[in-house]
Amino acid sequence: MQAPINLGALASEEDWLALCRLLGLTEDVPVLNDLLATFRGIGARGFLYEEAYIDRDFSAVYSAFYASLFHPYLKYCTRLHFFTEDLSDLGAQATAEAVSRRLEEKQSAYLGFVVLRPVRHAPVGIAVVASQKIASNPARQIDIRANYDVHVLGADLEVEGFPLTQQDTRVGACAQAAIWMAGRHFHRHHGGPWFSMPDINEAALKPADNMISRSLPAGSEFLTPDNIVRALRAMDRHPVVHAAKLDNGKTVWVRPPHEIVSRYLDSGIPVILGLLPRDGATVGHAVVAIGREIRKELVQPLPEAPTWAEMATHLLVNDDQRGTHCRLPIRAGDRSEAYPWTLEEDAVYAIVPLPAKVYMTGEVAETLSRDYVEAIIARAPEYRQRAQAAAGGVLRDITTTDPSFFAAGAGGLVARTYLTYGWKYKRRMLRNRLPAAFKAELISKQLPRYVWVTELSLPDDLKGYNVCDRKVRAHVVVDATGSRFWDSVLVVQIPGLSMFWTFNAASTIATRRLIWRATDEAKPFLPKVRGWRDYDACALPEGLPANATESPQKA
Amino acid sequence: MDNGIKKLPEEQIGRVEIDDPTEFEQFTLRPSKKAVDEIERLEESALMAEQRLGMFLVG
Numbered sequence: 001m002q003a004p005i006n007l008g009a010l011a012s013e014e015d016w017l018a019l020c021r022l023l024g025l026t027e028d029v030p031v032l033n034d035l036l037a038t039f040r041g042i043g044a045r046g047f048l049y050e051e052a053y054i055d056r057d058f059s060a061v062y063s064a065f066y067a068s069l070f071h072p073y074l075k076y077c078t079r080l081h082f083f084t085e086d087l088s089d090l091g092a093q094a095t096a097e098a099v100s101r102r103l104e105e106k107q108s109a110y111l112g113f114v115v116l117r118p119v120r121h122a123p124v125g126i127a128v129v130a131s132q133k134i135a136s137n138p139a140r141q142i143d144i145r146a147n148y149d150v151h152v153l154g155a156d157l158e159v160e161g162f163p164l165t166q167q168d169t170r171v172g173a174c175a176q177a178a179i180w181m182a183g184r185h186f187h188r189h190h191g192g193p194w195f196s197m198p199d200i201n202e203a204a205l206k207p208a209d210n211m212i213s214r215s216l217p218a219g220s221e222f223l224t225p226d227n228i229v230r231a232l233r234a235m236d237r238h239p240v241v242h243a244a245k246l247d248n249g250k251t252v253w254v255r256p257p258h259e260i261v262s263r264y265l266d267s268g269i270p271v272i273l274g275l276l277p278r279d280g281a282t283v284g285h286a287v288v289a290i291g292r293e294i295r296k297e298l299v300q301p302l303p304e305a306p307t308w309a310e311m312a313t314h315l316l317v318n319d320d321q322r323g324t325h326c327r328l329p330i331r332a333g334d335r336s337e338a339y340p341w342t343l344e345e346d347a348v349y350a351i352v353p354l355p356a357k358v359y360m361t362g363e364v365a366e367t368l369s370r371d372y373v374e375a376i377i378a379r380a381p382e383y384r385q386r387a388q389a390a391a392g393g394v395l396r397d398i399t400t401t402d403p404s405f406f407a408a409g410a411g412g413l414v415a416r417t418y419l420t421y422g423w424k425y426k427r428r429m430l431r432n433r434l435p436a437a438f439k440a441e442l443i444s445k446q447l448p449r450y451v452w453v454t455e456l457s458l459p460d461d462l463k464g465y466n467v468c469d470r471k472v473r474a475h476v477v478v479d480a481t482g483s484r485f486w487d488s489v490l491v492v493q494i495p496g497l498s499m500f501w502t503f504n505a506a507s508t509i510a511t512r513r514l515i516w517r518a519t520d521e522a523k524p525f526l527p528k529v530r531g532w533r534d535y536d537a538c539a540l541p542e543g544l545p546a547n548a549t550e551s552p553q554k555a
Numbered sequence: 556m557d558n559g560i561k562k563l564p565e566e567q568i569g570r571v572e573i574d575d576p577t578e579f580e581q582f583t584l585r586p587s588k589k590a591v592d593e594i595e596r597l598e599e600s601a602l603m604a605e606q607r608l609g610m611f612l613v614g
Contacts, residue, residue, distance in 0.1 A: 173614035222614030371590035
């Protein structure tokens with residue numbers, strides 16, 4: 001099969017209309033309209049269109065469903081790529097090799113792609129938009145992203161983003177689309193299994209029950225939370241479900257849902273949200289939270305035990321019916337006509353596809369972390385007194401090491417809790433601005449595969465969009481495989497004191513060992529930044545103190 | 556630190572190490588009753604919510 005390629009400029013309104021004609025769009029498809037508007041909004045100036053593209057996902061749907069229908073359907077999809085520049089110079093290349101090489105040189109201009117299925121009712125098979133371009137607005141933070149390889153005209157391109165698919169109502173509902181989006185991210189970013197839509201249906205509908213059999217094909221119109229959990233388990237995820245109570249049609253959460261979602265987004269885990277029916281629908285809707293829109297600073301008054309989630313005004317969600325990076329207002333007061341739901345009023349559940357070997361939720365880890373910080377502040381004089389001899393002199397009153405931290409107390413600190421690999425935590429902290437004594441202790445400490453980390457900051461430490469300007473004063477590390485009630489806290493660090501719980505490897509029976517380090521050295525350090533393995537981007541010029549409010553390099 | 560990695564000057568400054576079980580019990584920290592109550596409240600609420608929303612449909 002020869003695959004015709006079209007190139008075109010997107011410099012004017014007429015160019016965009018011409019592209020729509022080329023795609024043969026005869027029906028109004030909101031999700032496709034949104035994608036085209038998104039690519040236009042992030043600076044698309046040229047496109048490359050493959051008129052015949054064999055898509056692995058649609059091939060799976062075709063062989064499982066469309067091939068069995070009386071009405072004939074095509075198997076071939078098309079694929080549309082967007083660039084920040086006109087590609088007309090490709091047509092001027094003298095040889096095929098030159099075309100391929102020239103296209104590969106366009107990597108920095110590549111914005112992503114849309115695969116279009118040959119079915120008019122649900123044309124968007126998969127779309128990935130460059131998240132870096134979406135996040136060029138500093139208020140937008142895309143937490144969940146992975147690299148997607150693209151092979152076209154013998155050139156290798158790459159785009160980092162989160163995939164969007166549109167539900168094909170013949171074979172699935174928004175729930176399957178949400179599962180597919182989360183699952184594809186785990187496949188690309190964490191090496192998880194590749195699941196097609198038929199694979200998801202197979203996993204979600206076993207065992208079958210009467211509820212999902214109320215539509216044909218079974219499950220094509222809706223899924224229950226159980227069905228979603230079954231599919232995620234089949235993908236080697238170990239989901240935890242956070243749910244509200246419904247009280248006269250209103251949702252009541254024991255903890256605010258934006259706090260819950262933020263912990264998992266900060267952990268790099270997409271969250272599937274179930275939303276109440278709106279716009280006359282009889283069933284609810286599922287979307288995938290992948291990022292946040294944040295304020296420049298916290299707004300007072302803060303709630304009790306405040307968290308970093310208070311910085312966010314909107315969640316960014318991939319909505320299979322409306323588009324990519326849709327702005328879901330967090331608070332009811334921010335409801336607008338731009339999107340039918342708000343998290344506060346409409347979120348019914350949040351399904352978090354955790355990895356295996358996580359036996360504690362972020363909420364429990366944060367509760368433990370705050371509790372331990374409060375306790376260590378209260379007992380700090382006792383610990384420092386015991387450490388005097390080893391300190392080689394008299395240690396100062398601990399409150400003088402960071403007066404603003406101790407004046408705020410544990411209740412005034414803003415928590416940010418996330419799941420991370422133990423080895424990544426160690427790598428980051430050894431490259432962070434923590435006291436040398438802390439690093440000397442940490443370097444040889446054994447850590448589990450996954451740990452919960454709670455960073456604690458003062459409200460003013462979190463001002464601005466530049467992550468290099470943000471500060472953390474204290475942190476706690478909790479074993480994600482640990483018990484909720486005992487022996488799970490591994491490290492507690494506050495200014496002037498850090499404590500490490502570990503095993504006594506020399507003992508023939510399981511005994512615990514406690515180490516602490518008391519110093520007068522205490523300086524704020526940097527928060528974890530998703531995708532950063534160190535803090536070289538925040539390197540300070542010689543002589544500038546680490547707690548300087550301005551840093552020379554923007555994140 | 557084991558043999559093979561240079562001893563760092565900051566390695567022992569202000570350092571206390573306890574592995575005697577009695578001393579360990581004296582200095583270790585445990586979750587407070589308030590924290591345990593809060594964790595139990597979180598878990599109870601999760602169970603109650605699930606019963607109501609098990610058949611919530613999305614599509």
